[in-house]
Amino acid sequence: DGGITQSPKYLFRKEGQNVTLSCEQNLNHDAMYWYRQDPGQGLRLIYYSQIVNDFQKGDIAEGYSVSREKKESFPLTVTSAQKNPTAFYLCASSIGTGISNQPQHFGDGTRLSIL
Amino acid sequence: EDQVTQSPEALRLQEGESSSLNCSYTVSGLRGLFWYRQDPGKGPEFLFTLYSAGEEKEKERLKATLTKKESFLHITAPKPEDSATYLCAVRIFTGGGNKLTFGTGTQLKVEL
Numbered sequence: 001d002g003g004i005t006q007s008p009k010y011l012f013r014k015e016g017q018n019v020t021l022s023c024e025q026n027l028n029h030d031a032m033y034w035y036r037q038d039p040g041q042g043l044r045l046i047y048y049s050q051i052v053n054d055f056q057k058g059d060i061a062e063g064y065s066v067s068r069e070k071k072e073s074f075p076l077t078v079t080s081a082q083k084n085p086t087a088f089y090l091c092a093s094s095i096g097t098g099i100s101n102q103p104q105h106f107g108d109g110t111r112l113s114i115l
Numbered sequence: 116e117d118q119v120t121q122s123p124e125a126l127r128l129q130e131g132e133s134s135s136l137n138c139s140y141t142v143s144g145l146r147g148l149f150w151y152r153q154d155p156g157k158g159p160e161f162l163f164t165l166y167s168a169g170e171e172k173e174k175e176r177l178k179a180t181l182t183k184k185e186s187f188l189h190i191t192a193p194k195p196e197d198s199a200t201y202l203c204a205v206r207i208f209t210g211g212g213n214k215l216t217f218g219t220g221t222q223l224k225v226e227l
Contacts, residue, residue: 004158042119042217043159043202058214090158103149104215106158 002027004107006091011112013078013085021076021110023091030096032074033104036060037088046089049074050096078112086113117142119205121218128225131192136221138203139185147206148186149215150179152199159202162188193225 004025013019025032031050035043045058049068063082068074074093078085088111092104122137138148147166151159163172165181172179176197178189188201200222204215 006158040219042219043204043215044217045214048214092158103161103164105161106151108158109156111156 004091004093004105006089006107006110008110009108011110012115013112014115016080018077018079019112021078021089021091021112023074023076023107024072025074025091025093025107026072027093027105028071029093029105030071031094031104032068033092033094034058034064034066034074034076035090035092037090037109043090046076088112117205117207117216119203119216119218121201121203121221123221124219125222126224128190128193128223130194130225130227133189133191133193135190136188136201136223137185138188138218140205141184142205142207142216144208145205146208148181149204149206150186150188151202151204153202153220154199162201190223193223195225195227198223198225 007022033048034046037043044060046064047055047058047066049055052068052071055066055068063079065077088109090109091107094104095102118141120139149164150162153159163179168183170181176191180187200220202220204217206215
């Protein structure tokens, strides 16, 4: 079955540590996205990528980094510079960013907590 | 500033009691409105895309409608399995392409 796989489901970070969240898709989608979800707030865009080897900052990129070396993969690193990393992180993909009506499809998320 | 507001924040219904969820938006250059369902601990599941005022989409007990200022998600004769958080999102025209602005969701609980 085609879909988006995020791993791990739960992740714990120690002070000063960088952690990487995995996102893999087999939908052959060009565009991929990372969102952060906090209680009482809408999903907020961290980074997005429209094509391999290219990505752009979203609304809350500070303290995060990404790479897009393969079409299927878009890992997110939460660095020690992100002072409030506890949240539910969601990865999404879509056919392309230039097609208005195509929805984004989401993985089942990674919940990151501070130790 | 582009804004998406969903109401109510939470809604409790009895099984079979129909109701509507609201998503109002103030954006310039709307390029689509999307409805998603999210179960606890899961990612959002796509339900509908609405593109122009007057458009309607249906799926089982759900019907989504769109005006120039808001969208409604009508739930007819809901069942307990319809309990979830319903999110709406709008796509606006930017240089960055298919970027969405999400509302904070309506948490629906359907009881027997």
